[in-house]
Amino acid sequence: DTGVSQNPRHKITKRGQNVTFRCDPISEHNRLYWYRQTLGQGPEFLTYFQNEAQLEKSRLLSDRFSAERPKGSFSTLEIQRTEQGDSAMYLCASSPRTPQETQYFGPGTRLLVL
Amino acid sequence: QKEVEQDPGPLSVPEGAIVSLNCTYSNSAFQYFMWYRQYSRKGPELLMYTYSSGNKEDGRFTAQVDKSSKYISLFIRDSQPSDSATYLCAMSAENAGNNRKLIWGLGTSLAVNP
Numbered sequence: 270d271t272g273v274s275q276n277p278r279h280k281i282t283k284r285g286q287n288v289t290f291r292c293d294p295i296s297e298h299n300r301l302y303w304y305r306q307t308l309g310q311g312p313e314f315l316t317y318f319q320n321e322a323q324l325e326k327s328r329l330l331s332d333r334f335s336a337e338r339p340k341g342s343f344s345t346l347e348i349q350r351t352e353q354g355d356s357a358m359y360l361c362a363s364s365p366r367t368p369q370e371t372q373y374f375g376p377g378t379r380l381l382v383l
Numbered sequence: 384q385k386e387v388e389q390d391p392g393p394l395s396v397p398e399g400a401i402v403s404l405n406c407t408y409s410n411s412a413f414q415y416f417m418w419y420r421q422y423s424r425k426g427p428e429l430l431m432y433t434y435s436s437g438n439k440e441d442g443r444f445t446a447q448v449d450k451s452s453k454y455i456s457l458f459i460r461d462s463q464p465s466d467s468a469t470y471l472c473a474m475s476a477e478n479a480g481n482n483r484k485l486i487w488g489l490g491t492s493l494a495v496n497p
Contacts, residue, residue: 273426300483302484302485304485309391309490311389311471311487311488311490312427312485312487313487317482317484319481324482325478325484360426369481369483370415371417371432372429372483374426377424377425379424
């Protein structure tokens with residue numbers, strides 16, 4: 270399967286704990302996006318990488334969130350000191366050099382903070 | 384006012400019906416228009432991608448963009464029970480750093496009844 274993969278698929282944690290999610294994009298895609306989706310809503314943009322450079326981070330993202338893409342391949346999203354409001358589906362997408370507007374999504378990581 | 388408006392439904396149709404799904408938007412800078420299908424607890428799946436105005440057809444699916452009215456549509460012909468899902472419109476503009484972050488509608492829940 271050459272699609273976008275995300276791990277873990279599900280994560281249950283207690284409030285205050287740190288969590289880290291991983292995304293492996295389609296191999297030849299140089300752009301990578303993280304989104305967050307809650308029930309009944311469309312995905313909400315979190316951050317964007319072009320190769321290893323993080324070029325934009327949503328103003329909605331608190332300092333507890335950090336993302337990396339160290340070698341321009343896989344990416345990690347870390348949430349520190351989780352809060353119940355962080356419970357959501359975290360989606361990763363990648364896009365090719367052309368057409369760069371098309372984004373292909375992974376299955377998501379569903380986070381539940383108790 | 385949200386940048387992208389989409390009626391969340393639910394929409395229920397009999398098998399074989401023609402389905403019409405719509406979104407309106409307010410940002411005239413949007414140039415790239417996508418329709419995604421999302422099954423429950425899965426990531427969004429890209430269905431159709433259109434640049435600027437016009438129509439695009441792919442099998443039973445037709446996407447239309449009317450930039451003068453800021454209105455986009457997705458038509459599904461000969462709908463099947465397997466089409467039952469949430470359909471989300473998404474759009475983007477040319478942003479700094481080639482960030483094509485997607486701005487999403489809420490999604491329309493569709494049920495096709497056998």
